[in-house]
Amino acid sequence: MKAAVLEHPLTISIKSLERPVPNAGEVLIKITAVGLCGSDVHYYEHGKIGRFVVEKPIILGHEAAGEIVGIGEGVTSLSVGQRVAIEPGMTCGECEFCRDGTYNLCSEVEFLATPPYDGAFCEYVTMREEVVYPIPDSMSDETAALIEPFSVGLHAVRRGTLTEGETVIIMGMGPIGLMAAANARLAGASMIVAVDLEEKRLDMARQFGATHTVNLREGKLEEELAHITDGRGVDLALETAGHPDALRQAIQAVRRGGRVVIVGLPPVDEVSLPVPYMVDSELKLIGVFRYHHTYPDAIKLLSDGKVDITQMITGKYSLEETGAAFQAAIHDKANTLKMMIYPG
Numbered sequence: 001m002k003a004a005v006l007e008h009p010l011t012i013s014i015k016s017l018e019r020p021v022p023n024a025g026e027v028l029i030k031i032t033a034v035g036l037c038g039s040d041v042h043y044y045e046h047g048k049i050g051r052f053v054v055e056k057p058i059i060l061g062h063e064a065a066g067e068i069v070g071i072g073e074g075v076t077s078l079s080v081g082q083r084v085a086i087e088p089g090m091t092c093g094e095c096e097f098c099r100d101g102t103y104n105l106c107s108e109v110e111f112l113a114t115p116p117y118d119g120a121f122c123e124y125v126t127m128r129e130e131v132v133y134p135i136p137d138s139m140s141d142e143t144a145a146l147i148e149p150f151s152v153g154l155h156a157v158r159r160g161t162l163t164e165g166e167t168v169i170i171m172g173m174g175p176i177g178l179m180a181a182a183n184a185r186l187a188g189a190s191m192i193v194a195v196d197l198e199e200k201r202l203d204m205a206r207q208f209g210a211t212h213t214v215n216l217r218e219g220k221l222e223e224e225l226a227h228i229t230d231g232r233g234v235d236l237a238l239e240t241a242g243h244p245d246a247l248r249q250a251i252q253a254v255r256r257g258g259r260v261v262i263v264g265l266p267p268v269d270e271v272s273l274p275v276p277y278m279v280d281s282e283l284k285l286i287g288v289f290r291y292h293h294t295y296p297d298a299i300k301l302l303s304d305g306k307v308d309i310t311q312m313i314t315g316k317y318s319l320e321e322t323g324a325a326f327q328a329a330i331h332d333k334a335n336t337l338k339m340m341i342y343p344g
């Protein structure tokens, strides 16, 4: 099979590799569409994210959809010909987190495109049956692939315990911010304030459910927010920008007793925070790492087409053009949101 292999930082070659064979409990999937994620770009440029370091050539890509073309021994819930969305993490199933349902915290997880595990910028992958979810005929391959970043937004909204009628601010309108907005809307938020520096991204935010937008280049967030919330602040802030200033602004934006969910990773190990203020206002600060139990609900939420998450796709590439997709993501940040690779 053909695969786009990251050989060194900034160097991807198309290689011919052995087609994988499904073991017992696994299925063989022909990949149809894969999204390019910020984490892929980070590995491509810098060769590592935190404790995860690329030490040998790796296939990137973890936002994947495909069609089942082979079945391993003992697989009962899936069959050849089904179109599927792939949840990219295979967990140990035995640790305390796997047992209590927070399997996103499993330290033994094998996650696509997280070193040393290969991803899906290739023609075929094998996955364990339990992380492969059939999708309805009406769902596009692109939507199925984007269930992965959509899941991050869904998990963030769940961690923030967003209930119908509540008000939300979302810092950063990259793909994850947009997915958070879509999920806030689906959860029934009465006000969704989207914040970014790029007008194009704020335009997109309105398509994803934002009721208000603030361009930090133009307005002062504090004043704008005081105006639209009558000085109360919002119930929930979702920080997806991964910037220390955005986190501090999120903390200032919520009401007394409000919640702040941190989704974006700041590029530094420590960030200073206004702790006396946070204690005085009984803020809840909540971390988010990937997601758990989101795929079945995400498939249901996206099946009726009410929210079209494929609007964020700004470029389509063949497997051979994977390197060009990375280059575009790096050099044209203002005009690119989500690139799709089509190995099929």
Ligand SMILES: [Zn+2]
Binding pocket: 037, 038, 039, 062, 063, 148, 149
């Ligand atoms: Zn991703």
Ligand SMILES: [Zn+2]
Binding pocket: 091, 092, 093, 094, 095, 096, 097, 098, 106, 107, 108
């Ligand atoms: Zn585990």
